[in-house]
Amino acid sequence: MSSMLHIVNKSPFDRNALDSCLRLAGSGSAILLIEDGVYAAVAKAAQADKITGRMGDCSFYALGPDIAARGLSDISLIDGIQVVDYEGFVDLVAEHGATQSWL
Amino acid sequence: MEDFDDDGPEIIKRFMYVNRRAPYGTIYALECLEVVLVAAAFDQDVSVVFVDDGVCQLKKNQDTTEIGMKNFSRTYGALDDYDVEKIYVEKESLEARGLTVDDLVIPVEVVAAAQLQVIMAQQDVVISS
Amino acid sequence: MAYEINGTTVEADEEGYITDISLWNPELAVLIAEGENIEMDDDSWEVVNFLRNYYEEYQIAPAVRVLTKAIKKSLGPEKGNSKYLYELFPYGPAKQACKIAGLPKPTGCV
Numbered sequence: 275m276s277s278m279l280h281i282v283n284k285s286p287f288d289r290n291a292l293d294s295c296l297r298l299a300g301s302g303s304a305i306l307l308i309e310d311g312v313y314a315a316v317a318k319a320a321q322a323d324k325i326t327g328r329m330g331d332c333s334f335y336a337l338g339p340d341i342a343a344r345g346l347s348d349i350s351l352i353d354g355i356q357v358v359d360y361e362g363f364v365d366l367v368a369e370h371g372a373t374q375s376w377l
Numbered sequence: 378m379e380d381f382d383d384d385g386p387e388i389i390k391r392f393m394y395v396n397r398r399a400p401y402g403t404i405y406a407l408e409c410l411e412v413v414l415v416a417a418a419f420d421q422d423v424s425v426v427f428v429d430d431g432v433c434q435l436k437k438n439q440d441t442t443e444i445g446m447k448n449f450s451r452t453y454g455a456l457d458d459y460d461v462e463k464i465y466v467e468k469e470s471l472e473a474r475g476l477t478v479d480d481l482v483i484p485v486e487v488v489a490a491a492q493l494q495v496i497m498a499q500q501d502v503v504i505s506s
Numbered sequence: 507m508a509y510e511i512n513g514t515t516v517e518a519d520e521e522g523y524i525t526d527i528s529l530w531n532p533e534l535a536v537l538i539a540e541g542e543n544i545e546m547d548d549d550s551w552e553v554v555n556f557l558r559n560y561y562e563e564y565q566i567a568p569a570v571r572v573l574t575k576a577i578k579k580s581l582g583p584e585k586g587n588s589k590y591l592y593e594l595f596p597y598g599p600a601k602q603a604c605k606i607a608g609l610p611k612p613t614g615c616v
Contacts, residue, residue, distance in 0.1 A: 285399050285430050287473065310402030313433060318475025339443030343401055345436035345450065349475070360443075414613045418569055447565060455564040458572045 277302040279370035283309040283377070286321050291376040296324055301331040306358070306366055308337040315341070317350040329354050337363060391422045393497060395505040396431030400450065401441070406434045407449050409506040414452075417459040424463035424500075425456070426493065427485070432470045435481040453483045467493055509537055523605050527561075530608030538606045542597065550594045550603070552585075553577070557607045567609040570600035 280299050284291040292314050299305060305328075307315055314325060315336045325334060334355045341347055341357060351357070358366065367373055394413050398405040417423055427435060434450065441448040456464065466485045471477065478487050488496065497503060509516045509524070511534050518524045522541065524534070535554060539546050546554075556577060560568055568576060570591075578586020585591075591599035600612040 283402070285402065285433075288399070288430050310399045310430070313399065313430070313474065316475045320473040320475075322475075340401075343439060343441040343444045343446065343448075344399070344433060345439035345480075347440065348438050349480070411613065414566070414569075418571070449565055451563065451565045455566055455568065455572070458568065458576055 277304060277370055279303070279366055279373045280305045281373060281375045282307055282311040282314070283375070285310040286314040286319075286324070292321075292324065295376045296328055299328075299332060303332045304335065304366060304370055305332055306335040306337065306363065307340075307355075308363075309340050310344075312336050312340045312344060312346060315351045315355050316346065317352045322352050325352055325355070335362070335366060389420070389422055390501040391424070391499060392416060393424045393426060393500040393503045395426045395428060395503060396434060397429040397505060399430040399433040400439070401444065401446055405506045406431070407447075409504075410434075410449060410452060412504070413456070413461060414459055417456075417461050423461050424465065424496070425461060426465045426467070426497075428467040428470045428493070430470075430474075432466055432474060432476060435466065435483065435485065436476065437480055437482050439482075450482050456483070465493060465496065509534060511537055521605075521611070523611055524608050527608055527610075534608065535606050538608075542595075542602050542605065544595065544602065544606070546606075550606075552581070553591065553594060553599065553603050554607045556581070557603055557609060561607070561609050567604045567607075567612045568600065569612045570598065573600050573603075573612075 280295050280303055282292050282295050282305065286292040295305060313319065316322065335358050336351065336355050338357045338359050394409055396406060396409055400406040413423065413425055435453060439448050439450040464485045465488050468487050468489045471487065507518050507520060507522060509518060516524055516529045516534060517526065522538065524530060536546050544550060557567065560576060574586055574588060574591060595602040604612055
């Protein structure tokens with residue numbers, strides 16, 4: 275069975291969607307941050323260790339257009355998070371067996 | 378009606394608008410900004426506060442080309458023309474998000490939560506979004 | 507409503523503000539101005555261009571008192587006053603000039 279793609283679109287400071295996702299995503303999952311979810315990718319943010327803690331067994335992605343819109347292009351993101359464009363988003367969905375959106 | 382009398386209202390009230398949401402993900406930030414600009418026409422004592430994810434509204438270098446939405450971060454620069462001069466950003470919220478005052482699009486007063494408590498307590502009306 | 511110019515149709519709301527800012531051009535401005543009984547001269551163009559620059563920078567059409575103040579700051583007090591601006595745009599400098607400039611109705615205009 276192929277691994278699952280988890281999509282988080284809520285700010286980690288405003289909602290607990292990222293917390294729930296990280297608690298329940300199995301080993302080998304791909305986690306894609308979009309919309310306000312991209313605030314979780316900021317390296318110096320207070321909760322960055324939540325993601326770094328799972329970096330070993332999950333792969334992390336963030337959507338470039340949402341990073342640019344929020345002015346985060348000039349800021350360091352957590353090492354290991356791959357920035358993808360809309361095509362990369364589609365590829366991730368196609369590559370994974372199932373997609374779960376943590377709304 | 379476009380014109381205004383020079384004599385303002387008899388009682389000036391202190392209005393504070395508290396921004397707590399990130400831009401773009403929801404409509405709250407843009408709606409609150411529009412409310413502030415309209416309210417600024419009424420010669421009240423207006424202050425604008427950014428706490429929690431609200432501080433993200435002021436992040437420099439926003440480029441919304443690819444998400445197809447209006448980059449309203451540039452509109453904060455007009456607050457001065459609208460005579461909105463009291464703009465506070467909570468220090469704790471800024472730091473939690475890995476940001477500093479240099480990351481912001483307009484000059485603001487960075488205040489600690491303890492100071493903000495005092496400023497908030499002085500208001501007649503507080504509107505939060 | 508809509509404006510017809512050079513064989514194309516530019517959509518506008520019921521008050522005559524065009525709905526797609528990117529379709530604006532100087533010829534359209536002259537056409538909108540005609541509908542407002544305004545003949546575009548250098549002085550009225552100066553205000554219209556000022557508004558377009560303001561929108562470009564801040565992404566809003568300013569309310570009339572804000573426009574007046576901003577013009578005073580950059581073009582001087584002889585132009586940044588109500589009398590001068592109302593002579594150019596009798597039905598409201600912000601409203602009429604914004605319409606001609608292809609911008610939305612001013613923000614904070616009540």
